[in-house]
Amino acid sequence: MRFGLIALCTLVLSPWSYGDEREELKLRIVELKKHAAQLMEEGRKDKAEGLIREQQELMEKLARMNSEGPSKGQMPSPEQMEKFARSMQQVQHLRIASEHLKLAGMHDMAMDLMRRAEDIEQDLRNAKEKMAKQMRGPKDQPQRDQPQRERPEARGNSVEAQLEQLRNENRELRKMVERIAQELRKDRD
Known part of the structure; x- marks a missing residue:
């Protein structure tokens, strides 16, 4: 069952791309290496x-793309936006599945699934931030004649x-609460 959860979580993120196909190429290279x-x-x-x-061949293509530098000012494609929306929906479904597992008394699996959903959600937020950075064009870069201010990124x-x-x-607190709840349930039985 845990392997199935890992596979599901992997499927949620595997089709994700960050504004160009570099990330997809990296994933494909890793898959090919494992399969070989x-x-x-x-x-x-x-x-x-x-x-x-x-x-x-894919590694050479990736090296060529990296030598060209990042593609700035490029809007994400509708397919990428659709993948992002689907991934967010899948995270919601994972959360709902976690609640159902909890109701079924499978608390450990529910907690694992909830943690994985949180991790995936964090990855999606990071991907969204990265996509936003890629969409910025040269006009968003600091000008030389203007004084440098403290960057909000810092x-x-x-x-x-x-x-x-x-x-x-x-x-950690959730784990502690879960352990306490399990102990209380054992005491009742």
């Missing part, structure tokens, strides 16, 4: 070599670190 290794273990060397060649980093710390503490 599996085929080599099974003794299917000819098929594994084909996957390795495809992997090398303050944002400390806020993000504090937020992550709070999330971790919140998870």
Whole structure:
């Protein structure tokens, strides 16, 4: 069951792209590498070599794209926006499934699923921020003749670190509450 949850969470994020196809290429390269290794273990060397060649071609394509630099001012495609919306819906469904597991008395699995939903949601927020950065054009860059002001990102980093710390503490508190609730249930029985 846990493997199924991991697979589901992986499927939620796997089609995500960040304004260009670089992230999809990276994911595909990793998939090809794993699949080629599996085929080599099974003794299917000819098929594994084909996957390795495809992997090398994708790595060359990725290197060319990286040498061109990031694509600024590019609006996300409608497909990317649709994938993002679907992923957010899937996170909602994961939360609902977690609640159902909790009602069914499967609290550990419910907590695992809720944590995974939170992690996926954080990844989606990060992807959204990255997409917003890609959409900025040269006009959003600081001008040389204007004085440099403290960047809000610098303050944002400390806020993000504090937020992550709070999330971790919140998870720990949830675990403690869950353990206490389990103990109380055992005492009643």
